Amino acid sequence: MPKWGMAIDVDRCNGCNACVVACRTENNVPTAGPDQAKIGRAIEWLRVERHIEGEFPNVRVRFVPVMCVHCDEAPCVKVCPVSATYETPDGLNAQIHPRCIGTRACGQACPYTVRSFNWSEPSWEAPLEQTINPDVAVRWKGIMEKCTFCVQRIRRTNDQARTEEREIRDGEVQPACAQACPAQAIVFGDREDPESTVSKLSESPRVDRPLEELGTGPRVFYLREGDWGDSGRPGSSD
């Protein structure tokens, strides 16, 4: 059985937000509207953070797509009183929407703050409601939701491979964000398969695992040259 993982090359990301749009459309993520978004009510399975490095004139902005990192040792899984969030055998952190009772303990426990709560009944501004994806359930108020690694696509590819009596090929499953990325910064694949692109990338010296020191074992890792830090471009000032 594969263990899914993702590599995001931050040095390639230009912050175009195509992944965010693709994610919202694929997964029926509702819109909150500008007023609610401003006060932290937006539901985002994937966000592009802007990190400013260095000081003028040696300054740059880096764009970092952030989603659920599907931890090996997920803090959210432990704190849920009803097992509404759990780990699948193929290495996903899944959320069972009908089981969630809305304690929001998982959201509070997540060190990456990537879990969103449905503060109100979901809605889409016209004509967005016509883009609802029939493969993904629309959620309702009072429950948590988050990135699923586009589980519907994984399952569909899995079924396809099974009918054809073969293994899933590397690169055959593409989450919406990876598919939409014009810079091909997002790579998805099986971490168990040493030949997969994601496994090879995981050996790059540029690998940066988010909050690795917490022991959460994130299955999403970033590729990036070192931060510029406060002193600007390395070698420019010191």
Add this chain to the structure above:
Amino acid sequence: MTAADRDRAIEESLLRPVFETGRTVWVTVGLLVAVIAFGGYQWLRQLQDGMVIAGMNQPVYWGLYITNYVFFIGISHAGTLISAILRLTHAEWRRPITRAAEAITVFALLMGSSNVLWHLGRPELIYIPLLYPQPLSPLIWDVVCISVYLLGSIAYLYLPLIPDLALLRDRSPRLRWLYRPLALGWQGTSRQRKLLERAIGVMAVAIIPIAVSVHTVVSWVFAMSLVPMWHSAIFGPYFVVGAIFSGIAALLIAMAILRKTFRLEAFFRPIHFNNLGLLMLTMACLWFYFTFAEHLTVWYGNKPDEIAVLNARLYGPFSTVFWSMITCCFIVPLGILSFKRTRTVAGTVVASCAVVVGMWLERYVIVISSASYPRSEAMWDGGLYTPSLVEVSLTAAEFAAFALLYIVFAKVFPLVSIWEVKEADERDVEAVTDILELEARRGPAEA
């Protein structure tokens, strides 16, 4: 004054609040019901529209409801400490105040756990954790501990009530249908007495570890997560100390109000306020010690994610709340309770009000400031969270419901244990009741 006269005087003054209801009480009840009704209306609005009308957001998933939850469960520690520990150490002065304390425990627990209803995104599924518990979750530990504590404290309130229920059964003009079955056929025989004493003794021993476990587990809901300034090993004892601290303050306030409203000056005497005041002073010092140790460790360790929370408390958006908390929980009680001259009834009540406010602020600081500064800097809330109308009105409704339950209880049961006060040793009578006050009270009544 003979022993029989004294007993009769005690019975009279303690049964009067049960049988006679003044206008003030009715007016208060009316006001409380109005506050509760408004809270209920706001809750219906929240059920209709969703949590969007509460002030919470991402990353402050936990807000005022969790603050109140922790606060009220803290208050509930009044009963256990005063009653169980003082009973076990045979502190005679405890006799008139145990029941007032035990009642606080039960009602505060009910109020604390009711917050789960408003907090849950889907309160209609509140039974799911009972059917399909996930035992690794600290929330499940909470459910278990609080249920045990609630049952235990109801039993612990009920047992010492039995002889008084028998008295009410024989003397009350009303509610006999209630008193008779509850009195369990109590006749005061020596065998019944021995059994009762033993049962109370067992409960007093059992309830102490249960109470300690409850607030420890409440703290673990926070401490078991990796959230900066929640993930702390001293949270268990820190919360227990804070709970007992706020519990004593709540008890002192309740005693002062009962004393005035129901004219119980002969029972809630300056010595009680003095002794409880000293106990509260000790807890204030302990609380400050824990707070200091917790914040010093974080400051010295200088880990960026924790320092963000600490700075927000010391001089950031939470500084007003934080320093008010230090003032209310430490400076004010220390200033008032350290001196015999100010450790009067009025003095201890002022200190208690400060402590109750301060401890509520402490819960607020702990819950909201850590939640506002998660590790992911892009998600910082930066003190944006402000409680909304629905959260504030439900908070008010909880306090009102707590007061209402207490008043109703006082109108059905005596809030001072009659038989225990009567049973005080002759030489301890002075400590328990004011004989002169009782005699003065009896004089005009007979004339």
